[in-house]
Amino acid sequence: MTQATRVLVVDDSASTREVLERNLRSEGHDVTTCSDVRTALGVLARGKIDLVVTDLRMPGADGMELVRHVRDNHRETGVIMVTGFATVGGAVSAMREGVDDYLPKPFSDDELRAAVSSCLDKVRLRRDIEPAGTVEPPRGLIGWSEPMQHVYSLIARASAVRVPVLITGESGTGKELVARAIHYQVPNEPGPFLAVNCAAIPEALIESELFGHAKGAFTGATGTREGFFVAADGGTLFLDEVAELAPAAQAKLLRVLQEKVVQPVGSDKTRATNVRIVAATNRDLELMARDGDFREDLFFRLHVLPIQIPPLRERGEDVVRLFRHFLAQAAEHSSIPTPRVTDAALRAMQRYSWPGNVRELQNVVQRLLVFADAGVIDSVDLPSVMRYTSPVSRQVAGVAVGDPVSLKELEGAHIRAVLASVDGNKTKAASILGIDRKSLRSKLA
Ligand SMILES: Nc1ncnc2c1ncn2[C@@H]1O[C@H](COP(=O)(O)OP(=O)(O)OP(=O)(O)O)[C@@H](O)[C@H]1O
Ligand SMILES: [Mg+2]
Known part of the structure; x- marks a missing residue:
């Protein structure tokens, strides 16, 4: 305008x-x-x-x-x-x-x-009109599938307009990568990119970490602290796992978004900030807001520009592109020639549902490089869970592969693959599998 x-x-x-x-x-x-x-x-x-x-x-x-x-x-x-x-x-x-x-x-x-x-x-x-034609992936992102092209055009929009962005997507889909892409696409962004994992900071400290504190604000506050909002001024603050933010911090964040000022803990002074907020979560924040598990007014302020990252299983050919990319990268890193990949292996990869998304794919590549002999990766080298497909997915894919397996074997293999994809984090694995931690533990036992 x-x-x-x-x-x-x-x-x-x-x-x-x-x-x-x-x-x-x-x-x-x-x-x-x-x-x-x-x-x-x-x-x-x-x-x-x-x-x-x-x-x-x-x-x-x-x-x-x-x-x-x-x-x-x-x-x-x-x-x-x-x-x-x-x-x-x-x-x-x-x-x-x-x-x-x-x-x-x-x-x-x-x-x-x-x-x-x-x-x-x-x-x-x-x-802002949707850019026409194919959109180049921003730096660091691999993939040309249609759902990802849509993500790229949203990244371009988000970097052109400083409104709050809410990135959602399953674990390992690339939420943090997208947040960085938004920031680094701005040619002369004056401020830094700062990432805060809201789930990793203890509830008692989160407000002072985000908004800063005055000297003597609480026991142990021996000096003043500026907080992430002030430190990120002019740049981007990435609020990862925003759904885990404690209620008091949610209230303060709302105020920052409403009035564009921060008030450090224990201070009566406010300070103007100009920070681009990019929040991310793998939970359904809208549902949480409706159920009263997250402030609904804050939800509305955060999801001005929503970006939903599709799971890997919906990205078609991108699975193969990402696989080849990570394989070449890992091979170069280990100074070995890039192994050849058989068509059967590629087909198995495309049929697999990738519960851990891109991160799981990266882990699979790492393991393959260690175990694949003779410079060839075939379907037998893949983790067992990737070689088995359920009758339903066989029907969908229109193929019959692998030997029949029992439900128990399939379940066990699937649980192990999911766990591996999240580096053994049981909380994450349980949430991907849609069961609670207790059931996961008993299944593992
Ligand atoms: N499109 C992509 N191209 C290349 N690498 C990708 C892509 N998407 C994700 N990755 C890689 O996959 C890994 C997981 O990505 P990232 O950490 O951004 O996911 P996330 O959605 O934040 O996961 P979580 O929910 O566990 O926090 C990273 O190593 C990232 O570099
Ligand atoms: Mg992340």
Whole structure:
């Protein structure tokens, strides 16, 4: 949006209209005001509006009706809802209806400015047209399959617009790699890329790690600490395993996303930050939010640009491309010639379901290189679990391979393969297998 942004303000209170208009004008926006929804619909019908700032309760039609109209007819237009009847529940249901942001009255000039600026980022995001044709993989990523091309175009969009990104995908699909690609695709990104594993930091420390602390904020806080948000200023903060974030830290993170300020633990001062947030999880965060296991308002703030990474089994030929890439790399690393791979081995790989995704594939390559004789990798060299296919998958693949095996053998082989793919991490293996740790332990025994 190089020209002035066109903003429509809808509020029945003349004084609120005036405050909004003055503030938005001073930011260089082109502002139209109306006192009711019916007049607003007329303005929307007459010309392009980039952003609607509307009250919720007004005589006649209420703000939600206007929101629904905008969502149905002007998909790209941003919507900020202003209301005196703010409750978290109200904010969340408004966001479910497609409100981009929510501003409780009374709001400060800074809060208004922050809300408008992140809302306009979203508008820009919606207007960015999908790049046509094939998209080159960003550096570090291998694969040309269609679902990955879609991921690449989302990476390009994400790096062009600094909105929060939420990366989801099974374990080992490349979430961290994608997060890095978003950051490093920006030509002159001034700040660093910092990764924080939210599950790895003890709950008592997470807030001070992320937001910093003042001297004496708690026992042991002998100095001030700036925290990841300040350290990543101007760059990207990767919040890995964001679903594991403790409730208090979730509340603070929400505030950073809403107001673009951080408040260190034990300090009454806030500090402005400009950090691109890229969060990742292998859990269904939307479901967790609906079930009350994760703040729903935070979920809405994080998943502005969702990127879902497909599992390896949905990437077709990419399995073979990745395999060849890792094989050549590992062979070079060990200074041996790259082994030849038989067609039977490649077929078995493509049929396999790869529960541990790319990481499992990397591990398989490592093992093959150690055990494959005579510079050839054949299907018999593959881990047993990859050679067996269930009757169902045989049907799907239209082939019959391997000797019949019992369910128990198949289960055992599968469990071992999954465990190997996650480096023996039982929690991860259990989650991939869809069983709890206790059942996994008894099956292993
Ligand atoms: N498309 C790809 N091209 C090349 N390497 C890849 C690709 N996807 C993943 N990898 C490699 O696979 C491994 C796993 O990737 P990564 O750590 O990004 O996965 P993840 O989704 O973050 O996993 P987890 O859920 O366990 O945290 C890494 O070594 C990464 O370099
Ligand atoms: Mg990861």
